Amino acid sequence: MEIEDIGRVYHYLLRYRSIEYKPSTRRSRSGESDVAAILRGASIDQLDRFNQFLSPQGFKLIEFDDSTRGVSTAGRVWILARGVEADPPEFYTTDRVISEIRIREGERREDVAIWFLHIWMIYLSLIYTRPGRGVSEVSGYIDATFSREALTHAVEEHIENIRQMGISEGAESKAVSILDAEQGQDIPRRVLAFLTLMSGSGLVYEVSKDEYQQTLLGAYEIAESYNHTLRVPVENILKNVVNIAAPSVTQEEEMETEIDGVN
């Protein structure tokens, strides 16, 4: 793995976040087979050195082989995952989250962030909570499929649920009023923007028109970083606020076998 190879692979990863040898569900992207060939030909030492190069930037290269669900036989997947040890580099930005989710002039950054957070949580409930999938279950990414319509509907249900509950004593009205102010096609537009952002970052993959699936990168990152990030607000709210009404959705029945007494 020469210096120019490292440059080529690094550039490709910054752009697409993952490299797949023998992709199972899509055609190879332009140049993907070249960078996959470089990584396949790299020794363990060379990959270690590449990871040493990535580490100070807050990234790491993770390899998956065909013992991972969804990776084709003899195939390989490499992802550029964010680590928790180092800060990301200066060129790293999440500003587009705000600019894409903002659908009206003058919307405050904080308000837009609330919209993103809620769509994000409902997205996570769709692919983790409802099917009873644990956050650590990376290999469940292959089953984490959903349509744009399903996510839009779930977000609409969530907002309607909040409206119906109303502000109780001790609750804050700020976020509720931001969410309650949605009208017309606001939710479909924000959900589309959310999915565009997630696809662009390699966290979800558009399998076909308006049909999506979580990527291996998306599943790996949340399994690795959940404890240092979302766990704080999520556990805090679930532990301390006891009177949250159960969401209207019901958990899917995933029981493989039912055992009951016969005699």
Add this chain to the structure above:
Amino acid sequence: MDWPALLASTARLLDLHDCDRAAGTSLYAPPEVRPGPANGLWLDVATQMLQYLYEKDLEANEAWISLTEIVDELVSRHDIDEQDVQFVTNYLATSTRLVTLKEGAAPSTLNRLITKKETSLIEWPRNTNARDRCRLTSSGSRSVQLSQAAHKWLYADEDASKLIKAIEYGAFPDLPALAEGLIAQIRGFSKEITILLERKDLDELLDEFRQRKDEYLAVLQGVQGSVEKAYETFMLTDTLSRFDSWVDSTGNEDITSYTIVQSFRDILQAIERLSRKLQGLLSVLVSQKREIIGSVQFDKAAVGLAFYPCAENIVELCIRALGPWTTMIGAPAPNDFTGILSLPLEEESATTYVFEEEIADDLPSPLQQFLDSYGGEISSALKKGPVSLTKAVENGWLLIDGIDVLPQLVGIYASPDWIEEEGSEIAVSLLPGALNVELPDGGMLRGDDVVLHLLFTNHENKGID
């Protein structure tokens, strides 16, 4: 005994066999109607009966087996009488008619295959009315064996040793299937490890791993040893000459020594990856560190966060660490700019282009490089028989030092005179629609396959007329 697994794998197939929908009619969901109280009673009586007969048959060696003992046992196990057991044994002894389709001798034809006799699982003594003794038919024995089939890693060693046996017996066509089966087992075990590393509430399985870890490692080493031994055995001069004789006698073109060797390498690579994964799991077991995050109520948390929002900086932190991100600066590849370069010479340019007249013609052309690398191999292959483009791709004549030479390979098929030798002539034929081969980069070549034939070598006609 894993009867549910056996039944689950065939239930829908039998439903479809009995399906009364006519082709071309409207769609409908399978009618989930199964007559009977669905209490599992008759199935239990049947499986107990089969298992009993199977165990007894191991001792009796196909002699008739008395039913007295099992009838007593079943009558005490369930609230049933002797006649009920008789009903089940009759049921198992009655054959039913199954229709499947199989490829006919002529191309694109399908013939009906009727299976009836094999569907009875037990049989009574012939030419008598005796119903107090019976035995399993071969289908009955197979059903019990299938219910016992456990593709557990602990038995993988035995499967790996079959590779050596197959080589010793000269059963070369079995090798790819055995290799694939072994790789599937390795992959299956690897997936089990992944599940253990990812899922909560699997303490029982983890304990089994803890207890059996030495056995698992021993099996891993055993499998590796067997595959290496099989590889060495296959590479012996004696084996290779037996293999060549087998190829010559059967005319088999699908299995080459290269594909067999590649199968061994694939298994060894899979073993190496499994070994790394197993070590990872063992280190987790030893250190007792198994941080697994189970199901999280994100939907409930979202409702809570609407009424009791967290600090804005926490939201920002979460998005920054886990949300979508982009680079602040563009990082285009050099080729990305190609389209915006303007190349026409300005009308009043002060610059005059000067072209070097010397052309570096000492470097071999790509075609010459291709011929130097693979010309000899192609010629040798042609002397043994026709060589299709599909076969050429399978032989790997596509890369030289990592550079794609597919255009040069196709060029040879367009102008085969590049590889003609004195006294020989190469003809080209087409197999319509036969080309359907995957390239190493995942691309596909489809269409008419092109086949090269060597017509004359030393004035002997060895090819097509």
